[in-house]
Amino acid sequence: MQGFNKYYPPDFFDNVDKTSSLNAYKGKHALGDRARKLDQGILITRFELPFNIWCGTCNNHIGMGVRYNAEKKKVGAYYSTPIFSFRCKCHLCDGWFEIQTDPKNTRYVVVSGARQKDEDWNPEENGGFAVHDTDAHAVPVDPLASLEKTTDAQKGLVKAQDRLESLQEVSGHYNADPFALSSKVRKRFREEKKVEKAKKQADDKIKSRYALPETLNLLEDDGEAAESAKREWDRARTEESNKRRKLAVEIASSGRVGKRPTSANPLASLRARVLENTGRQSNPFGRPKP
Ligand SMILES: [Zn+2]
Structure with a gap:
């Protein structure tokens, strides 16, 4: 009998080496x-x-x-x-x-x-059809099912035909004269390239004149850009002049309350003196009129 459990007889360790099994000890196959x-x-x-x-x-x-x-x-x-x-x-x-x-x-x-x-179940003997029969012709056709199938197929065919024809037309249109199409495209490309090159040269000139960085993108030199630049310029000027006027008003009002006397202004006193000396009311600093 082979060893089924983990009982090791007392003489097991004396007779067999410890890596061996109980079956080997008993001389039995597992x-x-x-x-x-x-x-x-x-x-x-x-x-x-x-x-x-x-x-x-x-x-x-x-x-x-x-x-x-x-x-x-x-x-x-x-x-x-x-x-x-x-x-x-x-x-x-x-x-x-x-x-x-x-x-x-x-x-x-x-x-x-x-x-x-x-x-074994023989379907043909029992009036049925073999399950693994792959020969489609052997199966009698159900007339209604086959009619349905052919109608669907024909509909699909008509649809596909229209689509194919339109695709063929488009393809024919684009492939009628490859040389003419190619030369047209290449000509347009050359013209665009020429314009781009001229623009780049002009931009480079401006950049080198004003020492602008190479990577700076300049605006297009057209009416719209000029217009927008002009608008921006006018706006900044108006803003600046408003600021100055406000400042002047502030200074003037502070002078009236006596914080800074008018005589303390060297320019004003100089102008008063010049007016006194020349006796002229207008054009005090200009060239004397003949
Ligand atoms: Zn027998």
């Missing part, structure tokens, strides 16, 4: 008696009959689902899938029968020693 034919590539497994059979030796009927201790063995391969054979001993006689897996058709087949009861 699968026990089921592995008795392992040297022949046979493992004993429990196998359940997947269908009804008749035993080939005693000719008895054995029902689906009866279980046997079968000898399982790999007998081949379908691509990378192994084909297993199950050899069972009839429970009613001493005969053996063998059943194999069939990976190609995903089923089991009786190889020898028995006869399989053919109970």
Whole structure:
């Protein structure tokens, strides 16, 4: 009997090295008696009959689902899938029968020693159609369904035809004379390039004259830019003159209250003196009139 639990007999550690297992100590395979034919590539497994059979030796009927201790063995391969054979001993006689897996058709087949009861559903025998039949012509056509299908297809075809024609027209229009189109485009490109170049030269000239940075973007030299610059200039001037006037009023009013006497203003006193000396009321600093 193989070791099932964790009981280690007292002499275990004396006789075997500590990395060994209980099974090795007892001289048994982990699968026990089921592995008795392992040297022949046979493992004993429990196998359940997947269908009804008749035993080939005693000719008895054995029902689906009866279980046997079968000898399982790999007998081949379908691509990378192994084909297993199950050899069972009839429970009613001493005969053996063998059943194999069939990976190609995903089923089991009786190889020898028995006869399989053919109970597969045959749709054609029962007035139906085979499920895996890919031959479409074999299926009778339902006239209404086929009419519906063809009508839909025709509608789609008409729609697609119109669209295709319009696409072809557009394509033909653009591909009628590639040379003319190309030269037209290239000519326009050259003209635009010339204008751009001239503009860049003018800008560079201005930048070098005023030592402006190379990366500075100058405005377009057109009427709109000039207009906007003029507006900005006028606005700034008005603002500045308003500010000065306000300041002058403030100074004048502060002078009236006596904070700063008028005589203290050197310019004013100079002007008064000049007026006195020349006796002229206007143009005090200008050239004397002849
Ligand atoms: Zn039998």
